[in-house]
Amino acid sequence: MAIDASSRHDPTARRVVSVVVNGEPHSALVESRLLLSDFLRHELGLTGTHVGCEHGVCGACTVSIDGQIARSCTTLAVQVDGAEIRTVEGMAPGEELHPIQQAFRRQHGLQCGFCTPGFLITVEALLREIPDPSEEQIREYLSGNVCRCTGYVGIVAAVREAADLMREA
Amino acid sequence: MKPAPFVHLSAGSIDEAVALLLEHGDDVKILAGGQSLVPLMNMRLAQPAVLVDIGRTPGLDAIAVDGALRIGATARQSAVLRSPAVAAAAPLLTDALQWVSHPAIRNRGTFGGSVAHADAAAELPSALLALDAEMVARGPQGERTIPAGDFFVTYFTSALEEDEVLTEVRVPPRSPAERTGAKFLEIARRHGDFALVGVAVSLSLDAEDAIAGARVALCGVADVPLRARAAEAALVGTRAGDVAAATEAGRLAAEGLEPPSDVHASARYRVDAATTLVRRALLAASPTAPGGER
Numbered sequence A: 001m002a003i004d005a006s007s008r009h010d011p012t013a014r015r016v017v018s019v020v021v022n023g024e025p026h027s028a029l030v031e032s033r034l035l036l037s038d039f040l041r042h043e044l045g046l047t048g049t050h051v052g053c054e055h056g057v058c059g060a061c062t063v064s065i066d067g068q069i070a071r072s073c074t075t076l077a078v079q080v081d082g083a084e085i086r087t088v089e090g091m092a093p094g095e096e097l098h099p100i101q102q103a104f105r106r107q108h109g110l111q112c113g114f115c116t117p118g119f120l121i122t123v124e125a126l127l128r129e130i131p132d133p134s135e136e137q138i139r140e141y142l143s144g145n146v147c148r149c150t151g152y153v154g155i156v157a158a159v160r161e162a163a164d165l166m167r168e169a
Numbered sequence B: 001m002k003p004a005p006f007v008h009l010s011a012g013s014i015d016e017a018v019a020l021l022l023e024h025g026d027d028v029k030i031l032a033g034g035q036s037l038v039p040l041m042n043m044r045l046a047q048p049a050v051l052v053d054i055g056r057t058p059g060l061d062a063i064a065v066d067g068a069l070r071i072g073a074t075a076r077q078s079a080v081l082r083s084p085a086v087a088a089a090a091p092l093l094t095d096a097l098q099w100v101s102h103p104a105i106r107n108r109g110t111f112g113g114s115v116a117h118a119d120a121a122a123e124l125p126s127a128l129l130a131l132d133a134e135m136v137a138r139g140p141q142g143e144r145t146i147p148a149g150d151f152f153v154t155y156f157t158s159a160l161e162e163d164e165v166l167t168e169v170r171v172p173p174r175s176p177a178e179r180t181g182a183k184f185l186e187i188a189r190r191h192g193d194f195a196l197v198g199v200a201v202s203l204s205l206d207a208e209d210a211i212a213g214a215r216v217a218l219c220g221v222a223d224v225p226l227r228a229r230a231a232e233a234a235l236v237g238t239r240a241g242d243v244a245a246a247t248e249a250g251r252l253a254a255e256g257l258e259p260p261s262d263v264h265a266s267a268r269y270r271v272d273a274a275t276t277l278v279r280r281a282l283l284a285a286s287p288t289a290p291g292g293e294r
């Protein structure tokens, strides 16, 4: 993190933050107060990560930081200098959707899609930890992600289907 | 909702963190995991001029057992939850952490941050009270330890001085031969929310399963976590898992409580919840309960 002596006491001073996002290195000159969510959306143009509540409650902004899911709206860009970030844009390997995305599509795990990026990243972590989760485990793991459309039934069904798809693969 | 501008300084060591706190005086705050502080800054409820970031400070996130269980302040909540050493030495903490927010927040939120933040509805402070833990703080005058019973002062206020860093939490050892029981239970609006009422129970038992010592601590019922001392005294000598004794302890624990009423629950509801939760936690903590044997 580049920081010279004169900028040490200036709250509006900018500094370089470098991260690897979905395998690609990026650097940007940012204020310390810039949230990771805004860094991704405004500095890097990666608008797949959505912003709902901006205080950690809704889960729409969930991304993965060094392999661990986290809220990008309650994380400062300067806190993750040097980290590897994964966002929803990194999920589909090419033209084809990721199995979790396919399952969400088939099982009506989304309607408006606002909450979806956060759910997808969270479900990816869930299935890594628990490859064959029970409905109770799914609901508990996803309790920090809010969806105002689906009523969650389709989401739970999508996770079950994705679990089957991924274990077969 | 964006934070107001501030200066962000990364502390390379605990001593540097203390020095930076001293240098920046009034308007400086420690940043650990940021899972309480950043939301407050987003809402402009907090507008510190300087943040001293200890999130990556070396030597602050270790989990070790050398007699006592020692948990470094910046150990992430998820790391403590997954730690086999913690599950063996203090299963009550593992139990309590399952109620603390959600995986995405526990991955960044620190153990010490939750203690220092001193939220009256947070789970860890009451669990640490029931475990008779000590907090280790480092300031300009050096290190001191603060018993859990003296650490929580009132809503969002701990005994830490402005220029002190919480470095470690110590849980006293128990002998391997000791038979114990532990349980954390709470009622919340939704899994992962702060407790409306939570209860932490830690029991030590004699060879005949009679309770030799009991610690019962409640959160969400006052400005600080509270020990239910009358209930603890009444439990000594009773058999673990005795329904009548657990019910009486629940009644005693709720006696004299004056919990807050807010949008989430009335005071009356919290009193009833405390009565019931204490009984349930005591029964679940007994070694004869499913999963109760430690």
Ligand SMILES: Cc1cc2nc3c(=O)[nH]c(=O)nc-3n(C[C@H](O)[C@H](O)[C@H](O)COP(=O)(O)OP(=O)(O)OC[C@H]3O[C@@H](n4cnc5c(N)ncnc54)[C@H](O)[C@@H]3O)c2cc1C
Binding pocket: A055, A056, A057, A074, B029, B030, B031, B032, B033, B034, B035, B036, B037, B038, B039, B054, B073, B074, B099, B100, B101, B102, B105, B108, B109, B110, B111, B112, B113, B114, B116, B117, B119, B121, B122, B123, B124, B160, B164, B165, B166, B167, B192, B193, B194, B195
């Ligand atoms: C949606 C949501 C739900 C949550 N649910 C719960 C819940 O159910 N139960 C619960 O307990 N918590 C909950 N939390 C809070 C979460 O556990 C926080 O991680 C925790 O309260 C603070 O830890 P932190 O490391 O993130 O600290 P920070 O946010 O970085 O700091 C919090 C405060 O503590 C001070 N501080 C931090 N570390 C130190 C230190 N080592 N020495 C001195 N001062 C220090 C900071 O200056 C600041 O004032 C929730 C948070 C969110 C966003």
Ligand code: FES
Binding pocket: A050, A051, A052, A053, A054, A055, A056, A057, A058, A059, A060, A061, A062, A071, A072, A073, A074
């Ligand atoms: S926008 Fe980050 S949790 Fe809601």
Ligand code: FES
Binding pocket: A109, A110, A111, A112, A113, A114, A115, A116, A146, A147, A148, A149, A150
């Ligand atoms: S699909 Fe609309 S909020 Fe979830």
